[in-house]
Amino acid sequence: AQTVTQSQPEMSVQEAETVTLSCTYDTSESDYYLFWYKQPPSRQMILVIRQEAYKQQNATENRFSVNFQKAAKSFSLKISDSQLGDAAMYFCAYRGWGTGNQFYFGTGTSLTVIP
């Protein structure tokens, strides 16, 4: 089964600074999607960014970008110009062909933004 590992249970960043959240995964598939979801205290999972494994270009969404290293099976999230509203749990997730339509989630990283 696919596994997703987030080795940083907690991270903190000063407002306006940059922070990088790490994620590694294990799979034997060659085509899959990777995601970063944000879960604020409201509990609703919100899609931050997604990356298709076949696309070599790293995805970006405004202040959010990823560093996708397929060979290393690494998928980190960089948040630039951090804002107070970025404080949340961040989950890395995998979705592939052989897994049906289900997500495999990491254990999450709790991000604190310090004013």
Place this chain on the structure above:
Amino acid sequence: KAGVTQTPRYLIKTRGQQVTLSCSPISGHRSVSWYQQTPGQGLQFLFEYFSETQRNKGNFPGRFSGRQFSNSRSEMNVSTLELGDSALYLCASSLGPTRETEAFFGQGTRLTVV
């Protein structure tokens, strides 16, 4: 348009009882998936429904069941509740049952078993 609606938001049940949770997907979405979120196990896949058919099931005991109606609304049922069933249950909806389609999550139902 309205997002994914899960009801109720909070629920307290006694061990041994059964419970039914409801999920109304975004209008036009026909795929609904359920996840259990606990501090110890994280987010775990329960099952997925598309056009009233269960397409995929996670590794949960038979006490956990679900169904989907013709209007795409879905319910999940847990019978003979155990303390360990206390969790946040999240529902996700998407247009179709493929990994390319974006999944939208509801705010979840917080179930506490006492």
